[in-house]
Amino acid sequence: MALLETKDLSIHFGGLWAVKDVDFTIDPKEVVGLIGPNGSGKTTFLNIISGIYPASKGTVHFRGENITGLKPYEIFKKGMSRTYQASRLCWDLSVVDNILIGLSTKQKAGFLDVILRPKKTNDEIYQGVQECMDMISYFNPKLIDRRYELTKNIPHIDRRRIEISRALVGHPALLLLDEPTAGLNDEETMSMMEDIRKIKEKIQDICIIIIEHDMKVMESVPQRIVVFNAGMKIAEGLYNEVVKDPDVIHAYLGGAAV
Amino acid sequence: MTDKTGFSLKLKSDASQRLAVVLINVFIFALAYAILRAPAFVSLAFILLVIVGLLAADKYRIIAWVYDLFIRHKKLAFTVAFLCAMAMPLLFAPKSSQYIAHIAVMACIYSMVCLGLNFQMGSADMVNFAPAAFMGIGAYSMAVVTVNMGLSGWIGILAAIFFSCTAGLLIGLPTLRTKGYYLSLVTMALQLVFTQLIKNIPYFGGPNGITGVKSLSIGDFAFYKSYTLFGIKLAPHVPLFFFCLLILIFFIYIAMRVGVSHYGLSLNTIAQDEVAANCLGINCNRRKLFAFIIGSIFCGIGGALNAGLTSFVGPSDYTFARSLIFICMVILGGMDNPIGVVVGAFLLTVLTEKLREFADYAQLIYALVLVTVLIVRPAGLIPKRVRNYCALFNRKLRQLAEPAAPSVSEQTFQSEN
Ligand SMILES: Nc1ncnc2c1ncn2[C@@H]1O[C@H](COP(=O)(O)OP(=O)(O)OP(=O)(O)O)[C@@H](O)[C@H]1O
Ligand SMILES: [Mg+2]
Numbered sequence: 077m078a079l080l081e082t083k084d085l086s087i088h089f090g091g092l093w094a095v096k097d098v099d100f101t102i103d104p105k106e107v108v109g110l111i112g113p114n115g116s117g118k119t120t121f122l123n124i125i126s127g128i129y130p131a132s133k134g135t136v137h138f139r140g141e142n143i144t145g146l147k148p149y150e151i152f153k154k155g156m157s158r159t160y161q162a163s164r165l166c167w168d169l170s171v172v173d174n175i176l177i178g179l180s181t182k183q184k185a186g187f188l189d190v191i192l193r194p195k196k197t198n199d200e201i202y203q204g205v206q207e208c209m210d211m212i213s214y215f216n217p218k219l220i221d222r223r224y225e226l227t228k229n230i231p232h233i234d235r236r237r238i239e240i241s242r243a244l245v246g247h248p249a250l251l252l253l254d255e256p257t258a259g260l261n262d263e264e265t266m267s268m269m270e271d272i273r274k275i276k277e278k279i280q281d282i283c284i285i286i287i288e289h290d291m292k293v294m295e296s297v298p299q300r301i302v303v304f305n306a307g308m309k310i311a312e313g314l315y316n317e318v319v320k321d322p323d324v325i326h327a328y329l330g331g332a333a334v
Numbered sequence: 335m336t337d338k339t340g341f342s343l344k345l346k347s348d349a350s351q352r353l354a355v356v357l358i359n360v361f362i363f364a365l366a367y368a369i370l371r372a373p374a375f376v377s378l379a380f381i382l383l384v385i386v387g388l389l390a391a392d393k394y395r396i397i398a399w400v401y402d403l404f405i406r407h408k409k410l411a412f413t414v415a416f417l418c419a420m421a422m423p424l425l426f427a428p429k430s431s432q433y434i435a436h437i438a439v440m441a442c443i444y445s446m447v448c449l450g451l452n453f454q455m456g457s458a459d460m461v462n463f464a465p466a467a468f469m470g471i472g473a474y475s476m477a478v479v480t481v482n483m484g485l486s487g488w489i490g491i492l493a494a495i496f497f498s499c500t501a502g503l504l505i506g507l508p509t510l511r512t513k514g515y516y517l518s519l520v521t522m523a524l525q526l527v528f529t530q531l532i533k534n535i536p537y538f539g540g541p542n543g544i545t546g547v548k549s550l551s552i553g554d555f556a557f558y559k560s561y562t563l564f565g566i567k568l569a570p571h572v573p574l575f576f577f578c579l580l581i582l583i584f585f586i587y588i589a590m591r592v593g594v595s596h597y598g599l600s601l602n603t604i605a606q607d608e609v610a611a612n613c614l615g616i617n618c619n620r621r622k623l624f625a626f627i628i629g630s631i632f633c634g635i636g637g638a639l640n641a642g643l644t645s646f647v648g649p650s651d652y653t654f655a656r657s658l659i660f661i662c663m664v665i666l667g668g669m670d671n672p673i674g675v676v677v678g679a680f681l682l683t684v685l686t687e688k689l690r691e692f693a694d695y696a697q698l699i700y701a702l703v704l705v706t707v708l709i710v711r712p713a714g715l716i717p718k719r720v721r722n723y724c725a726l727f728n729r730k731l732r733q734l735a736e737p738a739a740p741s742v743s744e745q746t747f748q749s750e751n
Contacts, residue, residue: 126613127613128609128612128613147612147617148609148612148613149612149613149614149615149616149617149618152613152614152615153615157613157614158613160610164607164609164610165610166602166603166606166607166610167606168602168606169599169602169603169606169720170720170721172721172723173599173602173720173721176596176599177599177600177603177611177614177616178614179596180596180599180600180614180615180616181614181615181616183596185595185596187592187597190591190592190595190596190597191587191588191591191592193591198726201595201723201726202723202726205723205726224720224722226720242614246615
């Protein structure tokens, strides 16, 4: 059974169909890459499945359940989490706190527990902080020493790592990465690629959908590529096959390449 | 960035750290006492000194250092602070210092309201322009229950909690549909509606308000009554002062605990990025409603106590202008920091009360202080702190008798931004 399945998924803003009739599936343990020219609707597609935009048409099934029309926080609780093209960290919170937010649904302490702080609540917070630090040190051990620093003082690549850690601490079944290497230089892109591979090593069962413009990343990280153009899915398959597809060359590379 | 410049006095031994905790605590309370006790201009000088001192102290990381010390010796710090606070009413006990006792009780009550407002304004960045209205709801509940119905003050408090909670819920629900300035505008409108309503409903005494509000009492022991102890005639405020202090300490405790918990964290996240919060499983509306309700309960209880203190409620006490003062207190003290909020409320309450005879200048000084502080440090006198989990780790390590792993080297002094 597919982990995520969309049927005829569409959305329009005014007269523009930003995503149109997309049938998309991802199987358990799969890593899928999403490519397409600027404005082809990749981010919008993620926004629909994570519940930020309501679909104008079509359905989304996640783990066999119809999640169309659910609120983002409900979808998160079902095991889907994401990062953003332009990072959405809380700049005025520390590194630990930023990651700890990803656990807030896992923290069961009610109001009275929070006030009285019985041992189980203390343990819960202790465990939570520990998990956050384990997660961030998995990507960059140096960040452990900077855990109480505000994220606005942290370098760009580490912010990306914090964002990924925040999405991962809750152990999602599906991780959506929207251009994790945006704004990184070549060297940083390589280490980010390495980090994404490490996600798979740490949590083997996880599914990842990754949007990326960098072809080096797309060639090596995902198992399968889906190509978007003008809101529609125009091709999918292995990287080597997809880049030879005439439609893709025409749409994505503007016919100039090859 | 972590520049370790600034104040760093390393107190090696446990005993010296404990001594520092005690001394700092006593110093803070002595200062508060001096500010309350001194005549108008001396008191004003003290207040300005405290403000300048706090601004300088944060620059040299002294506040962070004190915080660290206090977190490390949490129990001791709390005990000493509690004892010092409880000694305060005794210092104002004689009847001669009645007015000062009155100011002190007022400072407590305003602090409660500001703590309530802080949940909305500080933590969740929803600037609520109606704290005085919520306070008024509490005060009028108290007045109606004790005067119009002739019931006990305790039922008045319960009514205040119930009605402010309901009002918070009712006002919170529609307000959640708006954000930012629009939310503020809605609350502003509600504040104006509240004042008008109260003025025009005869049951609430109209513009004259309700007089003769009973204060609380346990059996024959009234909270607002002059007693004679060892031949000294006490100010009538003393029992009420004790009671208000206890409630205030309880509120500070709640505010701090909520602040460091996942409740506070999700409110902060909502304040900074609602979409991200939503996508991280936080039910934003529910959390905002929580901030509204707990905030209005704090305000409501403050209002009920205020009605008991002045034995009068009138529409002029719970106006938009009063709401603005509460907002100023929170901003001056430091948003999202309960201690800062209480300091702000204390300083501004004393400032206005002490300069009552010079009311014209009072407004000027008030505005001057506020503008200066906001220019020098927009985050307030005691800015919000980074949540520090070291106490938890220290305890854990002691329990498990484990050596400090490098990943939990929480025990070193942390430089905080
Ligand atoms: N909230 C919105 N309102 C109106 N139009 C929108 C909205 N969000 C996206 N669009 C439009 O939908 C189209 C698809 O945008 P989207 O951001 O999904 O592209 P993308 O494939 O992620 O591009 P990029 O590679 O630049 O990130 C664009 O034409 C964009 O202008
Ligand atoms: Mg995009």
